[in-house]
Amino acid sequence: MPVDIRSTRLADCLITIEGFSGPLDLLLRLVEERRLPVTELSLVEVTDQFLAHLASLEDAPLELVADFTVVAARLIALKARALLPRPAEPEAPGEPEPDDLIRQLKLYQAFRDAAQELRLRELRGRRAYVRPAISPPSPARVKVIARDPASLLTALRRWHRRVEPRPVTLRLPPAISLRAMARRLLAGLRGGARTFRELVGRKADRRELAAGFLALLVLIRRGAVQAEQEVPFGEIMVTPRARPWREATADD
Amino acid sequence: MTDPPFDLAARLGALLFVSGEPVERAELINHLGCNETELDAALATLRERGPGLGLVLIEHSGAYQLATAPSLAELVEAFLGLDRPARLSAAALETLAIVAYRQPVTRAEIEAIRGVDSSAALQTLIARGLVEPVGRLPTVGQPIQYGTTVQFLQAFGLASLEELPDLPPEISEFLAEEGSQ
């Protein structure tokens, strides 16, 4: 058997279960060689111990997990096959069922060995590289349909239309600060209770509404105002509080 | 520049040099104006001359391509500033081995050998350009058959599929038996 390159990672993962103690990959091999009865194997224990091994590593390499998945899947498949009742078939006396399984395992083993050969090649990194592009032949012989120089100009006009940046009108509404908005709300409240909408202004855009709502929250927290909303999404009634308060600022 | 007369192998070399892709036998024969036997002789000569320029001849399903010798990979990668691609997972490699030896092969056939679902592994190999659909089995459902690509040969430094190591005789016999059913 060739050196088991693939299992180097799993060889570090030691498993101790009833009837077996050793590296995980050896476990699979023993099961496959039917030297260990798969039916008595606790897959839960194997998995638990693998996960414990994984947790002990600084950072778990993805390949290790991938390798384990292959082994685990293989063990599950073997166990399922061993445990599940076989479909009732007429007994074929000359062909006992285990032969078929052994054959299957040998076949799998052969391809696993072949995969290891490929892994060896991969590790040696012996890749072949091809040429990226055609090389220029002697240009004198190359024929191109004669063109009018004006076609170059046309091509550039088309290019210019395509890539020329179109003038963009940027309309940035003046941003309103939280502090200014708080002042606006307080000024509006001098005449007594008003609705939030009246305070912010009927023509307020979304940015102003958001700033206004934040300012309202700040003022509520400072005890400068009270607010009530009777129904969700309904009007918010804002009432100034009687006690003296310091100038509201939004920055604390 | 003085021009020595170029023999068939040299003319073949020039064509493979300018083509970025594998070139079919028929196309070579057509452009070189030779017959099958002469082409084979020219290919053999090219195989001898290639190493003088650090090159090898790759054959993939009846098409030919020049490539750098696999053992010069490190030099070439440093020159082109290439990183080594990530290593394949064990599952992908197992699947790749089965495709390489059993091609054309369906997913069901791969899974029968591996005993586990292999669609993810197969997808990885297709995404890496190592395996591709090559046809359909003319049975119910017409399942897709897969084979390895010329990139597979390049990635593993193989001149052709014939360079894959033989399977154990017992296995080959068993497979031949099964295949003839």
Added chain:
Amino acid sequence: MTDPPFDLAARLGALLFVSGEPVERAELINHLGCNETELDAALATLRERGPGLGLVLIEHSGAYQLATAPSLAELVEAFLGLDRPARLSAAALETLAIVAYRQPVTRAEIEAIRGVDSSAALQTLIARGLVEPVGRLPTVGQPIQYGTTVQFLQAFGLASLEELPDLPPEISEFLAEEGSQ
């Protein structure tokens, strides 16, 4: 693949093979780990081996490139379909116009100007002999600069580059700005 030991000329051959463009002496010396004298010897050996594969070594301004032998041009052109007079695609014509008015210009600059990948268009123009490498930009990576050829002038019925039609100022300015940095 059997592996003969690859001498300096073979390793040089592999590098020139994978490079689509001329390679500077300094870069070759750096990657091959040799000195000037050894490089010259290897270049001489390569010049002897090239014809066996229908190839010649081209040198321009201290940079080297492998190319098919001039006397095989007819064969190669027929193989690549270059022997039939071809109409340039819109992408190729646009790229050609940019090279013509902005030369010398690097591929990166062309792509910045066009806003799209231009390697295929550039390859077509080089293969058609309308554009060629004319130098290198003295910045990091020393990218190759391209310019138009004598064949370009002939194909467009121009006696010299000065006969190119004047560009409208807005296009001329825009072209000068784009991609410069």
